[in-house]
Amino acid sequence: MLVLVGQAHAQMFETKATQAYMIDAETGTVLFSKEPDKLFTPASLAKIMTMEVVFDALKNGRYKLDDTFAVSENAWRTGGAASRATTMFAAVRSQIRIEDLIKGVTVQVANDGCIVLAEGMAGSEANFALQMTERARAIGLEKSAFANSTGLPAPGQQTTVRELAQLALHLWRTYPEYYRYYSLPDFTWNKILQRNRNPLVAMDFGADGLATGFTEGEGFSIVASVNRDGRRLFLAMAGMASDRERSEETRKLLDWGLRAFEKTEIFAADETVGDAQVFGGTKSHVRLVAQKPITIFLPTASRERLVARVVYNGPVSAPVEKGTPIGSLKVWIGDTLSQETPLFAAETVGVGSLQSRALDAVKELAIGWMR
DSSP states (O other), X not given: OEEEOOOOOSOSSOOSOSEEEEEETTTOOEEEEESTTOOBOOGGGHHHHHHHHHHHHHHTTSOOXXXXXEOXXXXXXXXXXXXXXXXXXXXXXXEEEHHHHHHHHHHHXXXXXXXXXXXXXXXXXXXXXXXXXXXXXXXXXXXXBOSSSXXXXXXXXXXXXXXXXXXXXXXXXXXXXXXXXXXXXXEXXXXXXXXXXXXXXXXXXXXXXXXXXXXXXXXXXXXXXXXXXXXXEEEEEEEESSHHHHHHHHHHHHHHHHHSEEEEEEEOTTXXXXXXXXXXXXXXXXXXXXXXXXXXXXXXXXXXXXXXXXXXXXXXXXXXXTTOEEEEEEEEETTEEEEEEEEEESXXXXXXXXXXXXXXXXXXXXXXXXX
16 A cells, blocks of 8 residues: 655665665664675674674673684784784784784774684684574574674675675674773774774764775775764765775765755554454454654655555454454555565454354455456
8 A cells, every 4th residue: 555655766865885784773764775785805894793693692691702712823913913814913822802802893893802702702703603693583684694793805705785785784782881892992802002993083073883895806895873963874885996085985974874864753553554354254444553753754855755655465354362463554655665675463353253254255266356
């Protein structure tokens, strides 16, 4: 059923990134989407999934922040000072607290910190990578797969900007006590101070995470979070040509997301959103409602771009109990599916008489022939 209609157009914002996906944290509104499901190599963005596994283990009590792990020679050679890659300069055969390892990874994008965590928690990076992919599936990421904890080149690593943005939102919602590490301006380990490697954190416009990446042949990528004036956005971008372009494009898109949209309630809680056809019931239709207000961020300059439809598999067979999930309200802004909200039966519809059920059966048979 068509509820609200506007005219769809092309993207309202242009970016040099080949892939981008931006969502509002409060309402889940998708504000921008460009090639959101195209697979690419995550590089250091894989470390966000590494932190999800670590944070989950801490939240569930399997480890404590003060627990320590040993720095193996493998961790030192592959990800430490000897590797000449991003590192927290962990000393070989030293013991490091989990909290310090987390800071090394979230602030300094430390490869050695990731490997120490992986080996300490799972015995090997290979075992830990399996846990990363398992956790990805558990939290709803269907395409992302991981081969190591660092994102260093390895066959089988893949992700999408949609899933990276969803992962970042999940971290913020699920682990607020640990998410704060991403916004630390610097971290000192082994008497070496390093600034936060996320260039947005120092820009003073509300950015407070998460990570950057680079892959030869695929360009520069980023997963970013901004919190300003009571609004929080998450953005994942990939395929940019340089470090400078990445910073500029990320800031421009986040600024646009904060300024070009206005929060709007399109349906109140328990307000009828639409109806669904009922087969064999005392009524031919059942009213559909959401369990909470349906709120979305709409473009301030062109609200006619809104398209909303009630989607369900029907007709729905009687009896229908009040509160039964029936379908969803899908809202598009331009060409982007921006929000999907579950809809439920607002009333109970009993089984109709034998005569009414027979009539419905005849109608359904006729419609079936026409489909």
